[in-house]
Amino acid sequence: MKKSGLSSLSKKQKTIISCGLILSAAVCILSFCLWARSFKNPQxxxxxxxxxxxxxxxxxxxxxxxxxGNDLKPLPYPIVQAQLDVQSGSAILIDTSNGCVLFEKNADEVIPPASITKLFVMYIVFKEVQEGNLSLDELVQPPESSWAINMPPSSSLMFLGQGHKVTVRELLKGLAVASGNDAAIAVANKVSGSTKAFVERMNYEAKALGLTNTYFVEPSGYSEKNLTTARELAKFCRIYINTFPQSLSDFHSLTEIRYPLKENLPSWQQSKGDTMAVYQKNTNPLLGVLEGCDGLKTGFIFESGYNLALTCQRQGVRYLSVTMKGPGKGSKQGNYYRCQDGTTMMEWAFSSFADYDxxxxxxxxxxxxxxxxxxxxxxxxxxxxxxxxxxxxxxxxxxxxxxxxxxxxxxxxxxxxxxxxxxxxxxxxxxxxxxxxxxxxxxxxxxxxxxxxxxxxxxxxxxxxxxx
Incomplete structure (x- = not known):
């Protein structure tokens, strides 16, 4: 009777089969170990x-x-609220890199922004340029509604006039430096075709940015019915300068403006050359005075007091403050207090904090x-x-x-x-x-x-x- 299976194999054959099985198992184990160890070497x-x-x-x-997001937030660690000598009725100070609030005082009180409104005008212009709908060097013929002679009493002016030829860039300088109400009306008509349509655009943008307490009725800031808060202005200003940082170097840090020059005048005034130009200093009194200051915007109407959106950068660190309802009997005293408040907050910020990236x-x-x-x-x-x-x-x-x-x-x-x-x-x-x-x-x-x-x-x- 024949033997079957392994019993029929010779001793040598059994040894070969056993070695093969052991070798196969060893290969499998080695392969698994190598595969498993490969997890230790990140690829x-x-x-x-x-x-x-x-x-x-x-x-x-x-x-x-x-x-x-873009919302402002408290510091992620507890601090004792600083007791700063800030005279303005409402104020806030933030780190622009992360939106952390360093100091605040009545920051949610609703107050007219006055001419700080013009920052929203500039924001929309920069968006239009970014989207290819507008060029900064595009010529604009100011409509009659934007001529200086047609502005309300006590308006700050760029001094636009009949027949002027002015670029969008020059209008932005008129907004940033001279705080021209006439420039705001000219820009509004250029971008949206009418002031009314542009104001609707301003309110749309404010809503899109989550500014629930901000509302506009006109683009220059002249009306007391324009409303916002220091907190929402700080939030907006942070978005504005982070989105369009060139606005600081190209416009808000400019110390002066001369307008109109010969090239801006109509043909019947060309013979006067540059003699009609009005020289105006930037309304921001801290430019060139406070270290690192390169913006941002002042504002004043009687209902708002002396407002100031201020930003400074030193050694790569940037802070931004907004003060509203600043006291003062007249512009000299008003400027004194808003300069004092801005300086107090900025110097405290730079001595008390720094950024780690x-x-x-x-x-x-x-x-x-x-x-x-x-x-x-x-x-x-x-x-x-x-x-x-x-x-x-x-x-x-x-x-x-x-x-x-x-x-x-x-x-x-x-x-x-x-x-x-x-x-x-x-x-x-x-x-x-x-x-x-x-x-x-x-x-x-x-x-x-x-x-x-x-x-x-x-x-x-x-x-x-x-x-x-």
Missing amino acids: NVKPLTEEQSLSLNAVLDQTYPLNR PKKHISQSYTVPTPGSKTKFINLVPAWNSTVTVPHLRAQTALEDAQNVVAEVQIPRYIYGGTECGKIWGQIQYKLGDTVLETVPLVADRQSLKSGLWGRFWGALATFTLRA
């Missing part, structure tokens, strides 16, 4: 597609609106293995990456304190079984000594789908190597 993750980027930003914008100091992406999912690695990214406002606590200056900030990054060794886009898996904690300045979540930059049963099994085994 470059494919950049997000446009669709993935949009999905991530949508999730983060919805989850962290205060940190990613995470993007300049630490990585903004951390690769983590994802065993048990269809994606081998994903990146963890900060939920927001704005600067951190650092208080002056230890060093000789606030800037030195900012240089001593330490970022502690906490991330998992691995993420098993996939993840949703935007899910929190770690954090970055910014500290100055023992003081925690801010904690920012680290989130998955994309979705990673869970593997099938077999993939999850091998992924679970791989986690043992990642724990070592």
